[in-house]
Amino acid sequence: MTESEKPNWRPMWKELGIDMEKHDQLLSVLPDVFKEIYIDAQKNRPEAIGFWDFVVGDIHGIRVNELKKAKDEGKKVVGTFCLYVPDEIIFALGAIGVGLCGGTNFSNYAAEDVLPANICALIKSAIGFGIGNICPYYAMTDILIGETTCDGKKKAWEVLSDYKPIYVMETPQCKSRPQAREHFITELKALIKKLEEVTGNKLTVENLKAAMEKISKKRAQMRRIYEARKANPPPISGKDALLMSQVAFYDDPDREIEMVGKLADELEQRIKDGVGVGDKKAKRILISGTPMAIPNWKMHHIIEKNGAIVVAEETCTGTRYFDAEFPEIKGDSINDLLELIADRYLNINCACFTPNDTRLLDIKQLVNEYKVDGVVLYTLSFCQAYDIEAVAFEKILKKEGIPVISITTDYSSEDVSQLTTRIEAFLEML
Amino acid sequence: MTESEKPNWRPMWKELGIDMEKHDQLLSVLPDVFKEIYIDAQKNRPEAIGFWDFVVGDIHGIRVNELKKAKDEGKKVVGTFCLYVPDEIIFALGAIGVGLCGGTNFSNYAAEDVLPANICALIKSAIGFGIGNICPYYAMTDILIGETTCDGKKKAWEVLSDYKPIYVMETPQCKSRPQAREHFITELKALIKKLEEVTGNKLTVENLKAAMEKISKKRAQMRRIYEARKANPPPISGKDALLMSQVAFYDDPDREIEMVGKLADELEQRIKDGVGVGDKKAKRILISGTPMAIPNWKMHHIIEKNGAIVVAEETCTGTRYFDAEFPEIKGDSINDLLELIADRYLNINCACFTPNDTRLLDIKQLVNEYKVDGVVLYTLSFCQAYDIEAVAFEKILKKEGIPVISITTDYSSEDVSQLTTRIEAFLEML
Numbered sequence: 001m002t003e004s005e006k007p008n009w010r011p012m013w014k015e016l017g018i019d020m021e022k023h024d025q026l027l028s029v030l031p032d033v034f035k036e037i038y039i040d041a042q043k044n045r046p047e048a049i050g051f052w053d054f055v056v057g058d059i060h061g062i063r064v065n066e067l068k069k070a071k072d073e074g075k076k077v078v079g080t081f082c083l084y085v086p087d088e089i090i091f092a093l094g095a096i097g098v099g100l101c102g103g104t105n106f107s108n109y110a111a112e113d114v115l116p117a118n119i120c121a122l123i124k125s126a127i128g129f130g131i132g133n134i135c136p137y138y139a140m141t142d143i144l145i146g147e148t149t150c151d152g153k154k155k156a157w158e159v160l161s162d163y164k165p166i167y168v169m170e171t172p173q174c175k176s177r178p179q180a181r182e183h184f185i186t187e188l189k190a191l192i193k194k195l196e197e198v199t200g201n202k203l204t205v206e207n208l209k210a211a212m213e214k215i216s217k218k219r220a221q222m223r224r225i226y227e228a229r230k231a232n233p234p235p236i237s238g239k240d241a242l243l244m245s246q247v248a249f250y251d252d253p254d255r256e257i258e259m260v261g262k263l264a265d266e267l268e269q270r271i272k273d274g275v276g277v278g279d280k281k282a283k284r285i286l287i288s289g290t291p292m293a294i295p296n297w298k299m300h301h302i303i304e305k306n307g308a309i310v311v312a313e314e315t316c317t318g319t320r321y322f323d324a325e326f327p328e329i330k331g332d333s334i335n336d337l338l339e340l341i342a343d344r345y346l347n348i349n350c351a352c353f354t355p356n357d358t359r360l361l362d363i364k365q366l367v368n369e370y371k372v373d374g375v376v377l378y379t380l381s382f383c384q385a386y387d388i389e390a391v392a393f394e395k396i397l398k399k400e401g402i403p404v405i406s407i408t409t410d411y412s413s414e415d416v417s418q419l420t421t422r423i424e425a426f427l428e429m430l
Numbered sequence: 431m432t433e434s435e436k437p438n439w440r441p442m443w444k445e446l447g448i449d450m451e452k453h454d455q456l457l458s459v460l461p462d463v464f465k466e467i468y469i470d471a472q473k474n475r476p477e478a479i480g481f482w483d484f485v486v487g488d489i490h491g492i493r494v495n496e497l498k499k500a501k502d503e504g505k506k507v508v509g510t511f512c513l514y515v516p517d518e519i520i521f522a523l524g525a526i527g528v529g530l531c532g533g534t535n536f537s538n539y540a541a542e543d544v545l546p547a548n549i550c551a552l553i554k555s556a557i558g559f560g561i562g563n564i565c566p567y568y569a570m571t572d573i574l575i576g577e578t579t580c581d582g583k584k585k586a587w588e589v590l591s592d593y594k595p596i597y598v599m600e601t602p603q604c605k606s607r608p609q610a611r612e613h614f615i616t617e618l619k620a621l622i623k624k625l626e627e628v629t630g631n632k633l634t635v636e637n638l639k640a641a642m643e644k645i646s647k648k649r650a651q652m653r654r655i656y657e658a659r660k661a662n663p664p665p666i667s668g669k670d671a672l673l674m675s676q677v678a679f680y681d682d683p684d685r686e687i688e689m690v691g692k693l694a695d696e697l698e699q700r701i702k703d704g705v706g707v708g709d710k711k712a713k714r715i716l717i718s719g720t721p722m723a724i725p726n727w728k729m730h731h732i733i734e735k736n737g738a739i740v741v742a743e744e745t746c747t748g749t750r751y752f753d754a755e756f757p758e759i760k761g762d763s764i765n766d767l768l769e770l771i772a773d774r775y776l777n778i779n780c781a782c783f784t785p786n787d788t789r790l791l792d793i794k795q796l797v798n799e800y801k802v803d804g805v806v807l808y809t810l811s812f813c814q815a816y817d818i819e820a821v822a823f824e825k826i827l828k829k830e831g832i833p834v835i836s837i838t839t840d841y842s843s844e845d846v847s848q849l850t851t852r853i854e855a856f857l858e859m860l
Contacts, residue, residue, distance in 0.1 A: 116809075116817040116838070118548070146784075148603035151581045154784040155818035161785070168784055170610065173578035174600045179620065183613045190609065354576075354584040354598055355591070379546075382812065387546040388585035408546070 009061045012068060016139040023060075023134050026106055030059065030295065037301045038239065044277050046236055046270065048263040052243045055251070056295075063251060064136040070096055071140065076199045079141035079164075081126060081156075082149055083316050083348065084171050086341050089192055090145075091253065092211035093199045098137050099249030100144070102126040103296030105411040107134055114159045120382050121410040122293055123152045131163050137250060138164075143198050145191070147171045149352035150385060167194045175346045175353045184342045185335075192334075208337050212329045218253045219322035224264035226319065229311045230370050233276025235267040238285070238310020239300045245317045246294035283308040283430045284371055288363050288393075289378035290386050291316035296411060299378055302423050308430075311370045314363055315378070316350070323362075324348050351385035360393055367402055373430045374403040376423075381410045403430055439491045442498060446569040453490075453564050456536055460489065460725065467731050468669060474707050476666055476700065478693040482673050485681070486725075493681060494566040500526055501570065506629045509571035509594075511556060511586075512579055513746050513778065514601050516771050519622055520575075521683065522641035523629045528567050529679030530574070532556035533723030535841040537564055544589045550812050551840040552723055553582045561593050567680060568594075573628050575621070577601045579782035580815060597624045605776045605783045614772045615765075622764075638767050642759045648683045649752035654694035656749065659741045660800050663706025665697040668715070668740020669730045675747045676724035713738040713860045714801055718793050718823075719808035720816050721746035726841060729808055732853050738860075741800045744793055745808070746780070753792075754778050781815035790823055797832055803860045804833040806853075811840045833860055 013023060034056050055063070067077050076095040080087075090097035102125025110132025111124045129135035144166040146157035157168050169191045172180035192203050201207075225244060228235050244263065248256050270276065285308050287299060292315060300310050312319065324347040331337045349359035367375065375397055377390040390406045397404040405426045409415055443453060464486050485493070497507050506525040510517075520527035532555025540562025541554045559565035576587035576598040587598050599621045602610035622633050631637075655674060658665050674693065678686050700706065715738050717729060722745060730740050742749065754777040761767045779789035797805065805827055807820040820836045827834040835856040839845055 114821060116814075116821055118812060118817060118838075119814060148784060151782070151814040152818070154603065155781070155815055158785055158787075159818065159822065168604055170602065170604045170607070172600065173584065173603070174598055177600070177620075179613070179616045180600065183609070183616075186609045186613075190607075351585070352581070354578060355588055357588075382548060382814065384546075384549060384581040384812065384814075385585055387548060388582070388589065391544060391546055392588065408548075 006058060006061065007065075009065065012065060013060065013136055016136050017133055018136055018139060019133045022132065026134060027060070029106070031057065033295065037297050038243070041301065041305060042237055042239065042277070044275070045240060046263060046266045048259070048266045049236070049240050051259045051263075052240070052247055055247050056243070060136045064140060066252065067096060067098070067137070067140045071142075076142040077140045078195070078198075079138060079144040081144075081153065082147045083321055084147050084149060084345055084350075085145045085169060085191075086188070086345060087215050087253075088208065088211045088341055089188065089195060089203070091214065092203055092208040093192075093195050093201045094207075095195065095199050098141065100126055100130070100135070100138055100141070101249070101291060101293035102129045102135075103246075103293030103411065107132055110134070118382050120152045121380050122291065123156050125293070125411065127156055127159055130160055143167060145169060149350065150383070152382070167191070171352070172346070173352070173354060176355075181342050181346060184346060185338050188338050188341065203334060205332065205334055205337065208334060209329055209331075212326065212337065212341070214253050214257070216326060216329065218248065218256045218260070219325065221257055221260035221264055222248060222322040225260060225267060226312060226322075228264060228267035228271060231271040231276065232284075232371065233278055233280050233282065234284075234309055234311055235270035235276050236263075237277045237304055238287075238313070239297055239304055242292060242297065242300055242310070242313065242317065243294070245313070245321060246292070248321070249317075278309050279307070283373040283427055284311045285309065285374055285376055286312050286314060286363070286366050286370060286372040287318070287376045287378050288314035288366075289390065290380040290383050293317065298409070298411070298413075298416070299376065299407065299419075302416065302420050303376065306420070306424055306427055308373075308427050311372060312366050314359070314366055319362070319366065320348050320350065351389045356389065359389065360396060363393065363397070364400075364402075374405070374426060377404060377406040379406070379408045381408050436488060436491065437495075439495065442495060443490065443566055446566050447563055448566055448569060449563045452562065456564060457490070459536070461487065463725065467727050468673070471731065471735060472667055472669065472707070474705070475670060476693060476696045478689070478696045479666070479670050481689045481693075482670070482677055485677050486673070490566045494570060496682065497526060497528070497567070497570045501572075506572040507570045508625070508628075509568060509574040511574075511583065512577045513751055514577050514579060514775055514780075515575045515599060515621075516618070516775060517645050517683075518638065518641045518771055519618065519625060519633070521644065522633055522638040523622075523625050523631045524637075525625065525629050528571065530556055530560070530565070530568055530571070531679070531721060531723035532559045532565075533676075533726030533841065537562055540564070548812050550582045551810050552721065553586050555723070555841065557586055557589055560590055573597060575599060579780065580813070582812070597621070601782070602776070603782070603784060606785075611772050611776060614776060615768050618768050618771065633764060635762065635764055635767065638764060639759055639761075642756060642767065642771070644683050644687070646756060646759065648678065648686045648690070649755065651687055651690035651694055652678060652752040655690060655697060656742060656752075658694065658697035658701060661701040661706065662714075662801065663708055663710050663712065664714075664739055664741055665700035665706050666693075667707045667734055668717075668743070669727055669734055672722060672727065672730055672740070672743065672747065673724070675743070675751060676722070678751070679747070708739050709737070713803040713857055714741045715739065715804055715806055716742050716744060716793070716796050716800060716802040717748070717806045717808050718744035718796075719820065720810040720813050723747065728839070728841070728843075728846070729806065729837065732846065732850050733806065736850070736854055736857055738803075738857050741802060742796050744789070744796055749792070749796065750778050750780065781819045786819065789819065790826060793823065793827070794830075794832075804835070804856060806856075807834060807836040809836070809838045811838050
């Protein structure tokens with residue numbers, strides 16, 4: 001679709017109260033950035049990735065319009081900021097879940113008045129997009145669902161509550177205890193009560209089971225992409241796989257099942273045909289740490305520009321998003337199903353929990369399974385949880401002979417040349 | 431007690447495995463700092479404050495020796511880092527609770543290997559004292575009890591678990607919900623189970639009630655000190671009141687009841703006699719924010735050196751420590767008493783909770799009751815929770831005509847002249 005073929009979304013954005021001047025600025029920058037990082041810097045991409053190029057090219061268009069249509073039909077749009085808020089429940093109640101994390105400092109100006117300087121880039125970006133009225137997805141939401149995963153987010157909800165209806169789900173802090181599971185289930189029930197009020201729908205065994213099956217299918221397709229990345233050479237770049245994952249947070253799950261499935265088909269065929277991106281000898285990198293919200297492609301770009309390939313991400317926009325799964329979706333009551341949901345979500349190893357030594361096991365397993373040459377521990381500045389884990393994990397991985405580098409950064413481009421130098425040196429060492 | 435009259439504690443410290451060289455350095459610096467800040471810079475102090483001068487003068491001596499004796503008699507010493515870990519339960523089980531937060535960057539060198547650069551000074555200090563073997567109180571503990579109040583602490587427990595037995599109590603994140611109370615009580619029960627194992631003692635209605643009464647009495651005496659500070663001129667400096675509060679975290683509760691009581695008697699007499707510290711026209715300052723662990727006297731010193739008086743602290747080392755209280759200590763079962771404990775603790779308004787708008791009400795109430803001229807919002811760098819609340823509270827207080835200044839700092843002396851300039855300008859404006 002060329003620019004001239006695109007529908008005119010401006011009336012829709014205006015209706016949503018979008019700050020058109022700022023929004024125009026944003027949309028005038030993004031295509032160039034995308035072209036540089038995704039189109040010009042890559043070759044031999046799978047054909048099916050065209051869907052994601054299209055999605056970025058129309059980032060605030062078709063999907064927003066779909067949400068608008070759904071709302072016109074009485075559906076509710078629910079904004080989330082963390083994978084611990086179960087999409088299964090949102091979709092079961094006939095609502096649409098949309099991940100709203102921000103991945104660019106473009107929106108920071110709008111958050112500067114309500115946030116201190118030393119704050120996580122992801123939170124600052126998301127708040128800026130929200131209160132600056134530059135994100136149509138945010139504008140489309142009827143309610144935001146926060147959680148209590150980290151200090152910055154706990155306070156972010158208080159800031160956002162001045163602008164939007166928001167409900168906070170309490171996520172447990174010590175995930176492996178029986179009482180954490182119990183408390184999480186209690187909180188899931190409170191969330192259901194809230195979302196039943198918002199949607200006017202009632203959760204049933206049937207609609208919950210159906211939503212669990214759908215979201216599971218989406219995760220299964222994403223898992224296929226990651227499985228394919230184990231091949232040498234990988235049939236897809238880390239950058240493209242990351243984009244696939246980023247879009248999965250807000251796209252329609254049915255379309256995701258279809259499009260990610262098609263991409264996976266192609267990648268599996270590529271492996272059979274011995275087709276890959278890059279060199280067989282390219283160094284294979286695992287990135288582990290904080291999430292990378294769209295359009296945060298900085299780290300992947302630096303690594304892949306320098307000849308290595310990111311083969312997996314142990315992040316919320318990576319394996320944490322789809323790895324844990326229901327053993328089987330069965331149960332005669334909502335309670336049975338909520339136990340499955342609780343167990344699935346409490347099986348995700350985020351640094352917001354203590355202890356979280358299981359995350360280190362995940363990293364080691366990925367290093368083995370993906371034949372990783374080096375690990376990049378990636379932390380957004382001021383994220384104390386991942387920052388402290390990185391110090392510990394770096395030492396342990398080094399001791400076990402696994403090459404590792406710890407990078408703390410944000411969304412600015414100021415440190416790109418410094419990071420490039422460090423990554424170059426790291427890759428040479430492998 | 432002069433230096434030569436002091437018992438020789440060196441054999442005790444050596445036995446505890448203290449790093450004697452570093453410890454000697456620490457103890458050689460502290461008296462000079464204390465003399466400068468507490469003795470030389472103040473006049474007309476209440477006589478009873480002599481006890482606290484003595485405590486600082488023998489900071490790692492008598493009290494540590496008491497703990498040693500108690501341990502020899504089979505008692506257990508329990509280290510804590512937050513006022514949400516109920517002393518009532520620790521003391522009811524015949525153990526001794528000792529607050530271990532660190533208030534100086536002297537110990538940072540020992541934590542540098544296990545922590546990132548951007549980390550809260552209090553956590554860095556505490557971890558440094560612990561793993562650097564320079565704190566005899568830490569060395570005396572049989573077990574540490576952590577909590578899940580903030581990101582930095584959640585990870586700190588993981589670091590400390592390599593060096594000491596540690597148990598983490600999960601504190602709720604959204605305190606005002608019924609399920610938070612329930613969950614907190616469940617966690618209190620789990621803590622009791624753990625501490626029963628550690629102490630070999632059994633919690634009973636009787637011993638719990640007795641401990642609740644004792645700790646309540648301590649808090650009541652502390653409240654008398656703060657009540658006295660409402661007078662104009664205040665009968666005690668902010669600096670001295672802060673020291674009283676800091677020591678209360680680790681001193682014997684019975685002695686605290688006695689000594690704080692004596693100090694309160696004297697302050698009340700002073701008010702009757704019209705005796706105070708400083709000028710009646712001195713500006714009255716409320717400090718609100720993160721805790722100030724001993725020997726962090728930096729902010730108070732800057733303010734009082736410039737002619738103002740700190741009349742109250744809305745901090746963990748201030749009103750949050752003693753303000754919430756049991757309506758009445760009665761109940762026929764442990765469960766009844768735990769409900770009282772849960773309600774008391776969940777009535778403390780720390781930024782670790784969301785929402786936490788009740789903290790703003792506390793600040794406003796203190797401003798009125800203490801006839802405060804200006805509020806200093808005090809945040810330790812990298813504490814996102816207090817940092818974000820400070821941005822919001824500053825705006826609201828300003829809008830309501832309450833003079834306010836927001837200060838983010840740490841334990842270093844590097845910013846003292848800059849802070850002094852800012853505080854001077856703030857005081858002039860009042």
